[in-house]
Amino acid sequence: MAVTLELSLLLAQLETLGAIGAEGPGRGRTRIALTDAEKAGRDQLVVWMRELDLIVEVDQLGNIFGSLPAATEQGDREPLMIGSHIDTVRSAGALDGCYGVLAGLAVLRAFRAAGIAPARRLVVAAFTNEEGVRYQPDMMGSLVYAGGLAIDDALASRGTDGSRLGDELARIGYAGDAPCGFLTPWAFLELHIEQGPVLEAAGARLGVVRGVQGISWQRITLKGEANHAGTAPMAFRHDAGYGAAATVAFLREQITKAAPGTTLATVGSLTLAPDVINVVPEQATFTVDLRDPDEAQLAAAEAKLDHFLDALAKAEGLTVHTEQLVRFSPVAFHAGLRKRIRAAAEASGEAPLELTSGAGHDAQMMARIAPSAMIFVPSIKGISHNPEEATDPADLALGAEVLLRVVEDCLAVPLGEAP
Amino acid sequence: MAVTLELSLLLAQLETLGAIGAEGPGRGRTRIALTDAEKAGRDQLVVWMRELDLIVEVDQLGNIFGSLPAATEQGDREPLMIGSHIDTVRSAGALDGCYGVLAGLAVLRAFRAAGIAPARRLVVAAFTNEEGVRYQPDMMGSLVYAGGLAIDDALASRGTDGSRLGDELARIGYAGDAPCGFLTPWAFLELHIEQGPVLEAAGARLGVVRGVQGISWQRITLKGEANHAGTAPMAFRHDAGYGAAATVAFLREQITKAAPGTTLATVGSLTLAPDVINVVPEQATFTVDLRDPDEAQLAAAEAKLDHFLDALAKAEGLTVHTEQLVRFSPVAFHAGLRKRIRAAAEASGEAPLELTSGAGHDAQMMARIAPSAMIFVPSIKGISHNPEEATDPADLALGAEVLLRVVEDCLAVPLGEAP
Numbered sequence: 001m002a003v004t005l006e007l008s009l010l011l012a013q014l015e016t017l018g019a020i021g022a023e024g025p026g027r028g029r030t031r032i033a034l035t036d037a038e039k040a041g042r043d044q045l046v047v048w049m050r051e052l053d054l055i056v057e058v059d060q061l062g063n064i065f066g067s068l069p070a071a072t073e074q075g076d077r078e079p080l081m082i083g084s085h086i087d088t089v090r091s092a093g094a095l096d097g098c099y100g101v102l103a104g105l106a107v108l109r110a111f112r113a114a115g116i117a118p119a120r121r122l123v124v125a126a127f128t129n130e131e132g133v134r135y136q137p138d139m140m141g142s143l144v145y146a147g148g149l150a151i152d153d154a155l156a157s158r159g160t161d162g163s164r165l166g167d168e169l170a171r172i173g174y175a176g177d178a179p180c181g182f183l184t185p186w187a188f189l190e191l192h193i194e195q196g197p198v199l200e201a202a203g204a205r206l207g208v209v210r211g212v213q214g215i216s217w218q219r220i221t222l223k224g225e226a227n228h229a230g231t232a233p234m235a236f237r238h239d240a241g242y243g244a245a246a247t248v249a250f251l252r253e254q255i256t257k258a259a260p261g262t263t264l265a266t267v268g269s270l271t272l273a274p275d276v277i278n279v280v281p282e283q284a285t286f287t288v289d290l291r292d293p294d295e296a297q298l299a300a301a302e303a304k305l306d307h308f309l310d311a312l313a314k315a316e317g318l319t320v321h322t323e324q325l326v327r328f329s330p331v332a333f334h335a336g337l338r339k340r341i342r343a344a345a346e347a348s349g350e351a352p353l354e355l356t357s358g359a360g361h362d363a364q365m366m367a368r369i370a371p372s373a374m375i376f377v378p379s380i381k382g383i384s385h386n387p388e389e390a391t392d393p394a395d396l397a398l399g400a401e402v403l404l405r406v407v408e409d410c411l412a413v414p415l416g417e418a419p
Numbered sequence: 420m421a422v423t424l425e426l427s428l429l430l431a432q433l434e435t436l437g438a439i440g441a442e443g444p445g446r447g448r449t450r451i452a453l454t455d456a457e458k459a460g461r462d463q464l465v466v467w468m469r470e471l472d473l474i475v476e477v478d479q480l481g482n483i484f485g486s487l488p489a490a491t492e493q494g495d496r497e498p499l500m501i502g503s504h505i506d507t508v509r510s511a512g513a514l515d516g517c518y519g520v521l522a523g524l525a526v527l528r529a530f531r532a533a534g535i536a537p538a539r540r541l542v543v544a545a546f547t548n549e550e551g552v553r554y555q556p557d558m559m560g561s562l563v564y565a566g567g568l569a570i571d572d573a574l575a576s577r578g579t580d581g582s583r584l585g586d587e588l589a590r591i592g593y594a595g596d597a598p599c600g601f602l603t604p605w606a607f608l609e610l611h612i613e614q615g616p617v618l619e620a621a622g623a624r625l626g627v628v629r630g631v632q633g634i635s636w637q638r639i640t641l642k643g644e645a646n647h648a649g650t651a652p653m654a655f656r657h658d659a660g661y662g663a664a665a666t667v668a669f670l671r672e673q674i675t676k677a678a679p680g681t682t683l684a685t686v687g688s689l690t691l692a693p694d695v696i697n698v699v700p701e702q703a704t705f706t707v708d709l710r711d712p713d714e715a716q717l718a719a720a721e722a723k724l725d726h727f728l729d730a731l732a733k734a735e736g737l738t739v740h741t742e743q744l745v746r747f748s749p750v751a752f753h754a755g756l757r758k759r760i761r762a763a764a765e766a767s768g769e770a771p772l773e774l775t776s777g778a779g780h781d782a783q784m785m786a787r788i789a790p791s792a793m794i795f796v797p798s799i800k801g802i803s804h805n806p807e808e809a810t811d812p813a814d815l816a817l818g819a820e821v822l823l824r825v826v827e828d829c830l831a832v833p834l835g836e837a838p
Contacts, residue, residue: 194650195647195649195650196647196649196650196651196652197650197651197652197655198650198652213649215649217696217697226805227801228614228615228777228778228801228803228804229683229685229687229708229710230614230615230632230634230683230708230710230776230777230778230779231613231614231615231616231617231776231777231778231801231803232615232616232683232777232801233615233616233617233683234671234675234683234684236616236801239685241667241686241687241689242667242668242671242686244664245663245664245665245666245667245668245686246664246667246668247664248660248661248664248665249661249664249665249668252653252661256653264648264649264651264652264653265653266648266658266697266698266699267660267661267664267700268648268660268691268693268694268695268696268697268698268699268700269691269694269695269696270660270689270691270694271690271694272687272688272689274687275687275688275689275690276687276688277636277687277688277706277708277744278636278685278687278708279685279687279804280685280687281686281687287696289648289649289696289697291648291649325696357649357650358647358649358650358651359647359649359650360649382646382647382650382651382655384647384650385647385698386645
């Protein structure tokens with residue numbers, strides 16, 4: 001019996017999961033990690049895993065794994081893992097993360113339906129707190145699973161609401177027994193929406209992800225001197241707000257326009273104090289999000305920003321305090337798996353586009369412990385983290401089909417051999 | 420009997436009034452217009468006025484007037500008014516406004532003590548809501564008194580706390596009967612701390628104020644498009660935060676550095692939305708405070724800003740909404756009164772400095788209906804609107820002495836003649 005996907009059930013499950021935490025018609029859904037709404041999403045996923053009679057395991061950080069055992073003991077020791085996450089940002093779309101988890105579930109369902117015990121154990125993983133809205137850092141579940149952060153440190157994390165992650169995990173009933181990292185994947189695959197405009201702009205329906213950009217998050221505080229807007233001559237001022245504005249302009253003009261032009265720079269958050277119309281700002285606090293697919297370029301951007309801030313502080317009589325919030329080096333995905341994805345896409349009649357992921361993903365953490373790769377489908381208008389996030393259902397179907405082909409291709413690799 | 424000031428009582432009253440609304444040692448005082456703390460300040464002032472047996476009158480906007488009648492009926496019809504305000508900003512110093520009111524009271528006390536009925540009625544005025552913290556615009560009491568804003572509009576003002584000004588005025592018991600403008604001054608004098616560094620830097624102990632800068636307050640809202648900081652290519656962005664930063668930089672580089680270099684520009688308040696580290700800002704709302712002693716320069720700065728915003732909107736794909744919050748043309752004080760102030764200062768052995776006021780003052784509103792002028796004393800380090808606001812007590816005494824000399828000089832002008 002051939003292995004085939006029940007595509008209509010995949011789309012129905014995306015809709016059912018997307019209705020959990022929904023805020024009303026056209027308004028998105030909010031399932032922030034370890035809240036009651038997110039617990040409801042987890043419960044639904046576990047129900048679906050049990051319906052397929054998968055082995056359901058939860059690790060100490062609440063990462064959920066549903067496994068279809070292999071035909072042999074050795075096949076169980078070389079599992080092929082498919083994963084992503086089901087937590088969301090505030091007022092999110094229905095696809096981010098959920099698409100990868102539920103497409104993985106659709107692949108396992110196809111094997112169940114065909115009555116085939118696969119050559120390698122097939123595992124669907126849903127990682128805890130990928131979004132990092134409430135607890136930092138983001139991609140926490142896969143980071144801890146891959147050994148990049150100690151479980152105790154993760155459990156001790158304080159949320160934006162003051163809560164302790166471990167307490168909330170226990171409260172919602174997902175503090176499991178399995179040690180993080182208890183299954184070492186032979187390979188890890190993640191199917192995801194692009195969340196950007198590149199595939200759509202290129203007219204491609206499928207992306208083979210080269211890797212994930214490096215990311216540097218800093219919080220910068222400039223301190224100057226409050227003064228009367230009407231009486232302080234310009235030359236006497238130590239204007240922290242001007243310092244922040246000059247930095248934003250520098251990032252745009254000098255960092256993102258520098259060759260080779262791959263660096264992205266964003267100041268998303270900025271606050272002035274005392275924030276009064278006729279008072280020269282004493283303090284400006286702002287964030288800098290720098291990304292680049294190349295580590296040397298990312299480090300160069302950071303160094304240029306440091307030098308700029310030093311010179312600015314001297315010229316304007318400001319003090320600078322910089323705090324590094326997040327720093328991940330760029331990740332390159334596994335060449336062999338990328339080749340398999342390209343071949344599977346071409347077998348489906350598509351010319352896939354190679355692209356770098358701008359957003360972070362669980363696969364970049366799993367790449368620390370296993371050959372890993374990602375498949376992208378287009379996001380309409382590049383919109384994501386927004387109720388308007390959408391992908392053509394035909395593209396969602398194509399992505400799941402290609403994932404199934406890659407899984408079949410991987411299962412054909414003899415046990416004991418690398419992907 | 421000579422007319423002499425009781426300087427120690429003036430300093431003691433400044434301290435007593437400064438203790439009302441105090442927030443603790445070294446922490447300033449808060450008597451925002453029409454709050455309970457400000458009512459307590461008013462009550463203290465009225466007690467002091469009654470101790471001098473002045474005629475106390477309160478007008479419909481709560482402006483308080485204490486009058487020492489003239490020797491003749493005609494002298495009562497040509498009153499010499501000395502005034503300022505006793506409301507404060509948040510965490511204010513003890514001198515701003517209060518010094519002018521209490522020095523005026525000291526002058527009237529000197530005439531009372533000497534048993535002299537002055538040739539012109541002497542009036543001390545304390546105007547409502549000069550600071551404009553809770554209700555806009557600032558300098559409201561003198562503006563309405565001078566006919567620049569209708570009393571009903573002022574009473575209908577909504578505060579930052581949602582309160583109606585007229586209700587709060589009645590609540591604290593200062594909704595008086597006298598029509599605003601019921602006394603037309605023959606001349607108006609205001610003694611004030613400089614609130615800037617100019618006198619101190621020049622080593623001058625006294626300032627003759629040429630006039631008050633024109634002031635333009637705008638609130639500008641830029642709208643762009645929220646987007647993912649990791650996936651939106653720089654060229655695809657419509658970054659409202661960058662637009663705001665570019666405007667701040669433009670104001671500094673192109674407006675304040677343009678000849679003749681008299682324009683001041685301040686962006687004191689700036690808010691981004693959604694204000695999240697990894698989201699390109701969809702909206703930026705910020706204020707622009709422009710000031711210049713010359714109306715043509717001020718208007719030119721406004722026009723340049725308009726053109727810049729138009730070009731920015733086109734280049735960045737943003738929309739611009741501009742709201743004018745306050746607009747006052749520059750005011751030149753009365754040449755004759757300025758000459759009398761200079762002469763009085765020189766008679767006290769001082770070489771006064773001519774300077775323009777950067778801050779707005781009640782005298783600029785009173786200049787609409789009467790010959791008006793201002794005397795400045797130095798602010799240590801130019802600090803004001805701050806608990807550290809201070810002036811050397813010897814300079815406070817000198818200012819009051821010069822005020823008394825100017826009053827005596829004015830009283831010597833024959834009734835029916837202009838100042």
